Amino acid sequence: MNPTTVIWSAAAASCVTLAMVHLLSWCWNRESKASLWFAGTALSVALLACIESAMMRAQEPAGFLALHRWGHVAFFVIILCIVGFVQSYYRTGRWWLVWSLIGLRLLILVLAFVPGPTFNFREITAMEPVVFLGETVMTPRGTPTPWEFLGNASGILLLAFVIDAAVRLQRRDDSGEKRRTPVMAVGVVLFILSCTVNGVLIHQGKAQVPYFITLSFLFVIAAMKFELSRDMLHAARLAAEVRENAESMRLAAGAGELALWRWDIPRDRIWVSPGGRELYGIPSEQAIGIQSVLDTLHEDDRETVSELITRAFAGSGAFQAVYRVKTSREVPRWISARGKTEFAPNGEPVRMRGVSVDITSRILAEQDAARHRDELAHLSRVTTLNELSGSLAHEIYQPLAIILSNAQAAQRLLARTPPDLDEVREILVDIVDEDLRAGQVIERLRSLFKRGQTKTTPVFLNEIVDEAVALAHHNLAARGVTTKVSMPSGLPQVMGDRIQLQQVLLNLLLNAADAMSLQAPETRHIHLSTARSGDSVRLTVRDEGPGLPDDVEKIFQPFNTSKPGGLGLGLAISRSIVAAHGGRIWAENPPARGAVFHIEIPATNLEAA
Amino acid sequence: MSAEPDTIYIVDDEPGMRKALCRLLRAEGFDARAFASPREFLAGYDAQTIACLLLDVAMPELDGMEFQQILAQRGLRIPIVFLTAHGDIPMSVRAVKAGATDFLTKPVNDADLLRAVRAALKTAARLAAEQWAHKALATRHATLTPREKEVMALVVKGMLNKQIAAHFGTGEQNIKIHRSRVMAKMGVLSLADLVRAAERLEGGNSAGV
Known part of the structure; x- marks a missing residue:
């Protein structure tokens, strides 16, 4: 067979094959317009190959x-498809370039079909045989038209369009798109060069060669194919990853601690992964609706969960809840569930997908830790109270002493003639006040000594300070320590356990007093202050003692003590108490003498009155 | 006691306690004056009156013990009755050793309080009398001539007139005259009285509180 026949028909055949492949690919996925444009390009190139092959054999x-x-x-369609490919694939071409290019090619097409001269030749005088690739083929001999420059201009326009699109693609700050390296531009550059050389050779009569524009187009076809193949490879990798993820999810869900679910809301049907039924204790044959799930929940949690679902539907659709599921055992199963709602265009919730995780072991561990913390806190509290015993006795005896002296004064006043009843009336008022005070002191002590679970309520830190200072008052006074309190009113409340917060503060007060025991009484001062600090309330305790060691953090470690007979747990426990309140405690040495302790606890949303 | 009511100073940082003690003591006819801190007391104290002090042991800035020392340093000899919280035994021992008249535990019964206060006031009166007597002796002693003072010093040491005359290198008759003037000026009749007066003078402020 002749070499030209072989080359041109091979090119045509491979172009048709590629075109078919991508046409099919487009049929599968109508989204990939680039495939369609590529198929169009390849088909037109195949057509051009046939035409060129025939031209080589034209005798007249x-x-x-x-x-x-x-x-x-064919050429017009090819250019159209290349432009379409670039626009659908890069999406960065300038539309005015697109329209100028198409307009120009359309003009050339019109000129090619006007009767008389063709676009390239004013006239063809003869067909001459030449030897090309060792084979005799026919080439035209004629006079060129002055319109040749239009063809070159269209080549330059195409080049400008593709390079501009490639540059803009690189500039765009979008990593996903950048992956599409502009191989296309290189292909087009090669095509234009080769095509222009071919045109000049033939039309200007510089050399006797046939048209081989088909071969030039193969550069473009190759570049386009390269881009599309990279996309396919990328897609294949993504598909593998998705399979991997799906497999991992199935494994996790199969482990019985995680369940995937999907709730078809209008039909109220819930699908769960196999482990899910086990998690909620729902028999495998039973159809599941939302009510059957709610029925498995602990009575106290049902209303909350319903409320959360309603809120998810009304809001962004996000659902998140932690609840208990009834089990045959005594302890409930704790589940943490998260879901996302899909809405119909009219805003109606259609579907909720989500995942439920069994967090029972975590919750139990947390409860265990909390219990230990409470016990340790109680132990440390009793130690602190022991240290304060003299002060506490005083706190109780003081009101009793006042009551006794007042009552005995009253007896004397009543024995007088006439009795001083006005004074006696005042005395009775004082007696009542002191009695109430004694009651409060005893109640406060009782709660401090009590071993109990953490009870979180909104509290004012200022009140905690007042109470702790009152409890330690006598102890501090007996050691010649003066407390100076500066607390602004109107601070927000914090969520906290009153007793534990008092304990933390008592511990700091006693530490401060201990620190100053070796210095002159008139220099033994403790400054207490509260302040707002962002979304928190801050409590600061400053003493005027010798200050802390350089490694300040060390004092918060357990069994770290400077006191003979001390356990060294006070600050470690204080830190765990404050941390359980979602706050933090830290210490520092101020520029002046002494030590400073800060406690910050998040404020509640409730503003102080 | 005198027509003027005796003064009792109260120092306690607890307002309720101050008020109650004042009421009780005033009902008993005393002139009770209360202060919140030792500093305030020092500013309001009249050293001329016969008075005692009811002092709370535990107070910020200055505790009762330290205050007791300050009073001693200033030569203010006011009898102190300490009031303390329940069961502070080591402190009560220290206080009594340092010269406290009495030591009471809160809550204090009125009978105990009044007994302690009366005892303290008696001490105050005794102290005042001693101070007065001492002052009188000192005034008399000041009227002696230098030679008479020297003679008196030797007489109370137990030296005979003869020995004293030899010591000064003068006649025994001279010494006899000096000696009788000393007795007259000091207002004593016997040698024994003169020795006692000399002891008191020498003792100065050493009389116990």
């Missing part, structure tokens, strides 16, 4: 000219 100028005109049609 008339037949050659007819083929030449149809070659322009």
Whole structure:
């Protein structure tokens, strides 16, 4: 067979094959417009190959000219498809370049079909045989038209369009798109060069060669194919990853601690992964609706969960809840569930997908830790109270002493003639006040000594300070320590356990007093202050003692003590108490003498009155 | 006691306690004056009156013990009755050793309080009398001539007139005259009285509180 026949028909055949592949690919996925444009390009190139092959065998100028005109049609379609490919694939081409290019090619097409001269040749005088690739083929001999520059201009426009699109693609700050390296631009550059050389050689009569524009187009076809193949490879990798993820999810869900679910809301049907039924204790044959799930919940949690679902539907659709599921055992199963609602265009919730995780072991561990913390806190509290015993006795005896002296004064006043009843009335008022005070002191002590679970309520830190200072008052006074309190009113409340917060503060007060025991009484001062600090309330305790060691953090470690007979747990326990309140405690050495302790606890939303 | 009511100073940082003690003591006819801190007391104390002090042991800034020392340093000899919280035994021992008249535990019964206060006031009166007597002796002693003072010093040491005359290198008759003037000026009749007066003078402020 002749070499030209082999080359041109091979090119045509491979182009048709590629075109078919991508046409099919487009049929599968109508989204990939680039495939369609590529198929169009490849088909047109195949057509052009046939036309060129025929032209090489045209014996008469008339037949050659007819083929030449149809070659322009194929060329026009190819350019159109290349532009379409670039626009659908890069999406960065300038539309005015697109329209100028198409307009120009359309003009060329029209000129090619006007009767008389063709676009490239004013006239063809003869067909001459030449040897090309060792084979005799026919080439035209004629006079060129002055319109040749239009063809070159269209080549430059195409080049400008593709390079501009490639540059803009690189500039765009979008990593996903950048992956599409502009191989396309390189292909087009090569095509234009090769095509222009071919045109100049033939039309200007510089050399006797046939048209081989098909071969030039192969550069473009190769570049386009390269881009599309990279996309396919990428897609294949993504698909593998998705499979991997799905497999991991199935494994996790199969482990019985995690369940995937989907709730078809209008039909109220819930699908759960196999482990899910086990998690909620729902028999495998039973159809599940929302009510059957709610029925498995602990009575106290049902209303909350319903409320959360309603809120998810009314809001962004996000659902998150932690609840208990009844089990045959005594302890409930704790589940943490998260879901996302999908809405219909009219705003109606259609579907909720989510995942439920068994967090029972975590909750139990947390409860265990909390119990230990409470016990340790109690132990440390009793130690602190022991240290304060003298002060506490005083706190109780003081009101009793006042009551006794007042009552005995009253007895004397009543024994007088006439009795001083006005004074006695005042005394009775004082006695009542002191009695109430004694009651409060005893109640406060009782709660401090009590071993109990953490009870979180909204509290004012200022009140905690007042109470702790009152409890330690006598102890501090007996050691010659003066407390100076500065607390602004109107601070927000914090969520906290009153007793534990008092304990933390008592511990700091006693530490401060201990620190100053070796210095002159008139220099033993403790400054207490509260302040707002962002979304928190801050409590600061400053003493005027010798200060802390350089490694300040060390004092918060357990069994770290500077006191003989001390356990060294006070600050470690204080830190765990404050941490359980979602706050933090830290210490520092101020520029002046002494030590400073800060406690910050998040404020509640309730503003102080 | 005198027509003027005796003064009792109260120092306690607890307002309720101050008020109650004042009421009780005033009902008993005393002039009770209360202060919140030792500093305030020092500013309001009249050293001329016969008075005692009811002092709370535990107070910020200055505790009762330290205050007791300050009073001693200033030569203010007011009898102190300490009031303390329940069961502070080591402190009560220290206080009594340092010269406290009495030591009471809160809550204090009125009978105990009044007994302690009366005892303290008696001490105050005794102290005042001693101070007065000492002052009188000192005034008399000041009227002696230098030679008479020297003679008196030797007489109370137990030296005979003869020995004293030899010591000064003068006649025994001279010494006899000096000696009788000393007795007259000091207002004593016997040698024994003169020795006692000399002891008191020498003792100065050493009389116990």
